[in-house]
Amino acid sequence: MTRFAAAFPRGRPALVCFLTAGDGDTAANLDALVAGGADVIELGMPFTDPMADGPAIQAANIRSLGAGTSTAEVFAIAAAFRVRHPEVPLVLMGYANPMVRRGAEWFADQCAGAGVDGVICVDIPPEEDDALGPQLRAKGIAPIRLATPTTDAGRLPQVLEGSAGFLYYVSVAGITGKQQAATAHIAEAVARLKAATDLPVAVGFGVRTPEQAAEIAKHADGVVVGSALVELVGEHGQDAPRHLRELTENLANAVSTPARR
């Protein structure tokens, strides 16, 4: 059983938590997420030009790069996390250029060495899969694809082809951390996706509160929270773990308790 399969058990939605690597004391912050009940960790690779991200994650990227975070340090953070938490799935999320800079094979090797389970690359759509996908698959790393409100029925098979781990549904056409989509829309979209794939479907973009998370958890296999957590790191610095753990606990309770419709 892969770590993903264990993290997305049938009947209990998973909580997926995002933080930007190198922003604050990342090891302590990630531990707080796990302690709070996060089922999957998304570790953001900082990039100078995060064009799919809203102000909160943009600021986290700038803080991280300003502190001198290198690609080597991102992998060191990942590898150390894997040692501390052997069972928790770890996903790297970021943009193509830092991932392919030394070659896709190098990147896939590093992922495998650090115990990374999956990779989300925002700006490599299925059309450009050759740039990274084959190398990841060869090392057993799951390329996790994004589906969006603009992904129509004709296109969906192409998105699903070669994707693994889970499917990430971007609930709004827009950037991270902004407005949330209507629940009715999410329910319909998730149903459409689940009819087309056996992969778990996690929903993200604009999910900030336990109430929102609970609502989405009625329909999806997973709920992704990013900007709200990243903001706590920006706001509280060294004191962030306490706040991260508190929010994560509330989110985890909200996600796992509601009865499925």
Added chain:
Amino acid sequence: MPDERGHFGDYGGRYVAETLMPLILELEREYRKAQADSRFQAQFDDLLEHYVGRPSPLYFAERLTEALGGAQVWFKRDELNHTGAHKINNCIGQILLAMRMGKTRIIAETGAGQHGVATATVCARFGLPCVIYMGATDVARQQPNVFRMKLLGAEVIPVTSGAATLKDAMNEGLRDWVANVHDTFYIIGTAAGPHPYPELVRDFQSVIGKEARAQMLSRTGRLPDLLVAAIGGGSNALGLFHPFLDDADVAMLGVEAAGYGLDSQHAASLLGGAPGVLHGNKTYLLQDEDGQITEGHSISAGLDYPGIGPEHAWLKDIGRVEYTAVTDDEALEAFQLLCRTEGIIPALEPSHAIAAVAKRAKEMDRDQIILANLCGRGDKDIFTVADKLGVEI
């Protein structure tokens, strides 16, 4: 031509978020239809003739040629276009495409403001709302163009993220686009970005080279020996070069901005960068060993971008076009040379091309011909130049 997925050799492609992919594919389908539609071409040609003022003249720079004492120097006078640069050719083409697609809102990014002004101009002409993203740093140093855009009815949004310059404006444009794909068309200002932008921008700008080729043949009965153009993103250069690519005897020189020097701060992506992925395409980028994008520098805000159109990356690798770079100081000297010898105040962008022309002309015979693209006029740059020359206006 790129392959069916928009690759020029290893470069180009469609490296965009999934939200944008369906729109990018629709744009390509619509562009193919427009290419086959004689009414689209006729409308484009009519606007270029009567609104932009094309064809632009082909001009023999007699006194500059004498001053240099080598090859004959000819200029394609795209600085005489409406709005003062080549940028408008592309904006006309793209807004016609936007209207074909039923889009009702236009966005664009701008660095120095020339593409922003050209975009605001066509939006005013066709009555579409226009939002221009511009780095806050550029807003501060390009106030006249900011005011022009506002006069034309555009909303100018200063971008404070990142380094607050052109690449950050492009990031913000992409963020707007991804949130407004249903009604918004993004008019990209250079031959870069996701396929089909590099191809369609090149095609719209190719009017420069098509005119120049016919004009040169009719005036001199021959083709030029060397084409020269400045390169930021590379659209004016591709516009000039592309119709000559099959003319094996015509050499081509693209001129990047060497800023303070290639061993210091510069904006020469081809000569001082490495291949990578940014803003929808794979191309040469200014970046560090981890793939983080580094800031370019040039005296010319229009050349100050850390990437370059993917077709240039390919033309460099196959050796069809030679690329060189010119420093701020050399460009400033060439700027003054053209003012004094020809009575033409060039923009700082083509001043880089003129500096390269000056070097090459001296090494060539008097019966040889250099054709350079004078892609913009210098009114916008007089404050920068005065500042560099230590003159208070």
